[in-house]
Amino acid sequence: MSAAAAGGGPGPWGQAPVAPPGGDPGAIERALGAVVPERYDAYENLLRALAQGQVWMLLWHGTPGSPDAQYGNMDIGGHGYAPAVTSAEQLAASGWARAHEVISGQEIAAALFRTRWGLWLNPHAPGGGVGVPWADLRRVAVGLDRLPAGPLRISEPRLNAPQFYGLLEQQAVQTRPLRSLRQAWVQPALGEAYLAVGLDLYDNSPPSVEAARALVQRAAQLAPEGLAVSTVAMADEFDPVAMWMRANARPFFDRDTQFGHPQGAAPYPPYGYSPQSAPGPQPWPQQPWPGYPGR
Numbered sequence: 001m002s003a004a005a006a007g008g009g010p011g012p013w014g015q016a017p018v019a020p021p022g023g024d025p026g027a028i029e030r031a032l033g034a035v036v037p038e039r040y041d042a043y044e045n046l047l048r049a050l051a052q053g054q055v056w057m058l059l060w061h062g063t064p065g066s067p068d069a070q071y072g073n074m075d076i077g078g079h080g081y082a083p084a085v086t087s088a089e090q091l092a093a094s095g096w097a098r099a100h101e102v103i104s105g106q107e108i109a110a111a112l113f114r115t116r117w118g119l120w121l122n123p124h125a126p127g128g129g130v131g132v133p134w135a136d137l138r139r140v141a142v143g144l145d146r147l148p149a150g151p152l153r154i155s156e157p158r159l160n161a162p163q164f165y166g167l168l169e170q171q172a173v174q175t176r177p178l179r180s181l182r183q184a185w186v187q188p189a190l191g192e193a194y195l196a197v198g199l200d201l202y203d204n205s206p207p208s209v210e211a212a213r214a215l216v217q218r219a220a221q222l223a224p225e226g227l228a229v230s231t232v233a234m235a236d237e238f239d240p241v242a243m244w245m246r247a248n249a250r251p252f253f254d255r256d257t258q259f260g261h262p263q264g265a266a267p268y269p270p271y272g273y274s275p276q277s278a279p280g281p282q283p284w285p286q287q288p289w290p291g292y293p294g295r
Contacts, residue, residue: 028086044144044190050140051109055108056085056086057084057102058098062099082108084121085100094123109140110141112134118131118134119132148186151189155184155185160224164224168215168219169253175215176211177208178200179256181199183252184196184248195228196232197231198232198242199212201235204233
């Protein structure tokens with residue numbers, strides 16, 4: 001498939017951002033050549049190279065820096081991707097006749113994941129290239145070490161930890177910004193499995209978030225030996241663990257139910273905001289995560 005054929009029209013995210021070129025395109029190409037199905041370590045190396053390198057974005061319309069500049073788009077299995085190539089040599093090999101733009105991998109990742117669009121590298125290459133879903137672009141933008149490596153296997157926890165849960169629920173009652181707690185057992189593609197605790201807050205100001213995370217950290221001291229515990233903000237509409245919990249996990253602590261407050265009504269003034277300035281409810285889009293693209 002040629003790059004010209006891959007572009008189905010302008011992407012939905014509007015004007016393309018401009019960033020100065022930098023990085024080593026050779027590193028991305030070397031990592032790309034090593035990606036094969038089920039080799040998650042090789043795919044992780046590709047993400048690392050992308051975070052440190054640059055790509056040549058194919059512009060379907062306009063020129064770099066122009067107000068009407070838009071990237072091309074591809075539809076793969078019902079998911080949107082913006083096509084890109086990994087070097088000037090690959091650009092020439094693709095036969096792309098329209099304009100292009102050189103941008104850092106980290107910046108294009110930050111631009112695309114917020115609209116749930118992925119990045120497809122070298123679609124003209126034999127085999128069709130490799131796609132990076134938006135959830136992995138989020139990791140590139142935020143920091144690969146800060147978010148678990150996908151695809152994630154997420155399920156209900158099966159833990160015998162009465163002291164941990166007892167302290168967690170006891171302190172949850174005393175943490176006024178906390179509406180509810182959910183949980184999930186998360187097995188990353190690379191690394192150890194861990195317990196994720198979803199924090200649903202009446203408001204998401206920094207003091208409220210810090211208070212909720214602190215109570216989980218205190219309770220984690222009574223967790224079974226070797227159990228890793230992490231927190232997930234339920235208000236994060238881009239976090240795949242939060243999306244799974246929203247769709248599949250009932251709260252094991254629910255202040256509204258326990259204390260009889262009307263659904264959605266905060267029993268206390270929000271931390272960090274006056275009642276008039278507190279933010280409203282966050283959206284909860286339930287879109288699927290494409291997962292590992294190299295199959």
